[in-house]
Amino acid sequence: MCPSIYRHITTPIFYPNASPHLGHLYSSLLADVQHRWNQLQLYNSKFTTGTDEHGLKIQQAAIRNGYADPLKFVDTLTPKFKSLDAQYDINYTNFIRTTDIKHIKNVKKLWEKCFQNGHIYKDIHQGWYSVSDETFYPESKIIKLENDDKEVKYVNTETNNEVTYHKETNYFFKLSDFQNQLIDLHSRKGLNAWIFPESKRLSLLNELKSTNLSDLSISRPSERLSWAISVPNDSTQSIYVWFDALTNYISSLGPLENLYNSDNNNNTMLKYWSQTTHIIGKDIMKFHCWYWPSFLLSAGLPLPKRVIIHDHWLSQGVKMSKSLGNVIDPMELPLQYGKDIIRWSILENSQLNHDNNFKNEDLSKCRNIFISKWGNLINRCCNAKSKFDLSRAVNKTYGNISSKDDFLNIWQEQSLSLVENEQVDSIFNQLESFQQTYSVKMETFQYNHIIKDIWKLIDQLNLFIQTTKPWNKTNTNQRRQDAIIFLTMDISRILSILTQPIIPQLSNKFLDRIDVCPERRSFRDAKFGTDHTYGANANDPSKNVPIERKVASYEY
Numbered sequence: 001m002c003p004s005i006y007r008h009i010t011t012p013i014f015y016p017n018a019s020p021h022l023g024h025l026y027s028s029l030l031a032d033v034q035h036r037w038n039q040l041q042l043y044n045s046k047f048t049t050g051t052d053e054h055g056l057k058i059q060q061a062a063i064r065n066g067y068a069d070p071l072k073f074v075d076t077l078t079p080k081f082k083s084l085d086a087q088y089d090i091n092y093t094n095f096i097r098t099t100d101i102k103h104i105k106n107v108k109k110l111w112e113k114c115f116q117n118g119h120i121y122k123d124i125h126q127g128w129y130s131v132s133d134e135t136f137y138p139e140s141k142i143i144k145l146e147n148d149d150k151e152v153k154y155v156n157t158e159t160n161n162e163v164t165y166h167k168e169t170n171y172f173f174k175l176s177d178f179q180n181q182l183i184d185l186h187s188r189k190g191l192n193a194w195i196f197p198e199s200k201r202l203s204l205l206n207e208l209k210s211t212n213l214s215d216l217s218i219s220r221p222s223e224r225l226s227w228a229i230s231v232p233n234d235s236t237q238s239i240y241v242w243f244d245a246l247t248n249y250i251s252s253l254g255p256l257e258n259l260y261n262s263d264n265n266n267n268t269m270l271k272y273w274s275q276t277t278h279i280i281g282k283d284i285m286k287f288h289c290w291y292w293p294s295f296l297l298s299a300g301l302p303l304p305k306r307v308i309i310h311d312h313w314l315s316q317g318v319k320m321s322k323s324l325g326n327v328i329d330p331m332e333l334p335l336q337y338g339k340d341i342i343r344w345s346i347l348e349n350s351q352l353n354h355d356n357n358f359k360n361e362d363l364s365k366c367r368n369i370f371i372s373k374w375g376n377l378i379n380r381c382c383n384a385k386s387k388f389d390l391s392r393a394v395n396k397t398y399g400n401i402s403s404k405d406d407f408l409n410i411w412q413e414q415s416l417s418l419v420e421n422e423q424v425d426s427i428f429n430q431l432e433s434f435q436q437t438y439s440v441k442m443e444t445f446q447y448n449h450i451i452k453d454i455w456k457l458i459d460q461l462n463l464f465i466q467t468t469k470p471w472n473k474t475n476t477n478q479r480r481q482d483a484i485i486f487l488t489m490d491i492s493r494i495l496s497i498l499t500q501p502i503i504p505q506l507s508n509k510f511l512d513r514i515d516v517c518p519e520r521r522s523f524r525d526a527k528f529g530t531d532h533t534y535g536a537n538a539n540d541p542s543k544n545v546p547i548e549r550k551v552a553s554y555e556y
């Protein structure tokens with residue numbers, strides 16, 4: 001553990017009104033990779049996910065499904081979210097349910113603080129409400145639709161979900177008081193930016209600058225919304241689901257009051273909180289980037305570190321969603337390909353800042369590439385028949401190599417051709433640029449770019465092996481053979497260490513295959529020539545192939 005560095009990563013808490021789908025897995029996967037990346041650096045890392053269990057949408061779904069008690073209804077669905085995580089090795093440290101008592105206490109506390117500080121007041125509210133989105137929409141965003149039977153319904157133009165007109169007493173939050181502070185917050189750029197990616201920051205900032213924020217209704221009459229936390233000292237009103245849900249991010253770390261103790265040295269909760277990254281889909285960015293910081297500022301609480309916003313998985317051209325039912329169920333994906341292949345393929349074929357389409361055939365393609373490129377590379381270099389000896393190369397022949405320059409000095413004596421020298425140069429150039437950019441790409445969730453860089457390096461290594469042909473009888477000079485095997489496998493070792501956040505099981509199979517000891521698999525070990533202890537039984541004929549052509553059932 002690195003005692004002084006703390007990180008906290010969160011997914012949205014999901015609405016358990018139906019089973020999870022690919023979109024939920026995507027948010028969780030982005031977070032899981034980040035959490036594992038923190039762990040690879042030996043940081044203190046927490047990862048929070050969970051379920052958002054209150055609100056009208058759940059109340060109505062419970063009734064539709066024949067449950068008088070909504071808690072009994074969500075009790076049947078929350079395990080499905082946990083099973084999905086288990087299936088894909090989503091290694092969260094905290095699973096929060098908004099029906100947890102400790103969370104309910106925090107929500108009430110946040111309300112009281114905002115109230116005491118003069119940012120909550122009671123008033124009449126009228127407007128267009130969408131149950132599906134759990135939000136009111138302004139008149140300007142409402143259109144009337146009429147079907148062939150002349151039935152009329154109203155929808156909002158943002159999500160196309162139905163809205164109905166309500167007039168009722170609500171509590172309001174003075175969002176308008178925070179407009180300038182929000183503009184300041186979202187004007188922060190570059191490494192200090194509170195929102196990533198930049199395009200989302202700019203769109204939210206521009207909208208903030210060009211609109212006057214209206215105050216936000218943050219309660220509903222209890223007679224309409226019974227499945228919710230009551231407003232403190234007013235049981236006729238229930239707390240709006242977003243005020244409740246957003247507070248989960250604090251509840252997952254501890255009691256809200258702890259954040260008022262600003263002694264950073266002795267306040268572990270604050271250390272995590274100030275390093276909290278929220279990962280969310282673009283559907284909920286205003287809730288997280290406008291409302292959430294405003295509630296916190298109102299209560300005099302510190303803000304989390306940043307919000308990462310991703311685009312959507314589409315199905316039939318529109319956002320995949322539980323309410324529409326146009327979903328891909330990740331539990332029904334061909335798991336026999338291996339969960340890590342599915343993790344890799346989802347991340348390889350998606351971009352944070354673009355809507356994505358899922359193709360089943362990408363999975364078998366991905367698996368085949370792993371076998372033919374990476375699996376094959378290891379099998380060739382650790383081949384018992386060719387009498388290669390990885391252990392000898394790593395420990396003895398090149399046991400004193402600790403840098404690229406050391407290797408190049410020795411390589412000059414072994415090289416037979418200009419082409420080979422150019423290949424070695426190019427491999428080192430690629431490796432250096434990969435290592436220089438890897439951390440930034442990880443921090444900014446550019447996982448697909450990391451994957452591209454990895455395949456480029458693996459391609460180069462394969463080309464090098466094909467050109468140098470260490471198995472060729474005319475090439476039996478042992479020092480040369482060892483140099484080729486050492487270079488190729490040391491870079492494969494580095495890549496396997498650095499892919500642990502993405503493919504935790506498969507990368508460790510690669511590392512097991514070349515006998516890298518478990519204590520030498522962290523970020524600091526991912527440098528050329530730093531480990532001369534591996535390879536012991538790598539050429540043993542009994543060693544398992546890390547990934548086989550034959551599709552196994554639940555292999556990893």
Ligand SMILES: Nc1ncnc2c1ncn2[C@@H]1O[C@H](COP(=O)(O)OP(=O)(O)OP(=O)(O)O)[C@@H](O)[C@H]1O
Pocket residue numbers: 012013014015016017022023024026027132279280281282283284311312313314319320321322323324
């Ligand atoms: N199509 C999607 N693509 C990517 N992420 C998604 C998608 N759908 C949901 N998510 C993730 O789940 C969060 C929203 O959770 P929620 O449970 O409301 O999902 P939903 O399917 O949109 O539900 P509903 O249709 O009931 O509104 C998003 O912010 C995002 O993190």
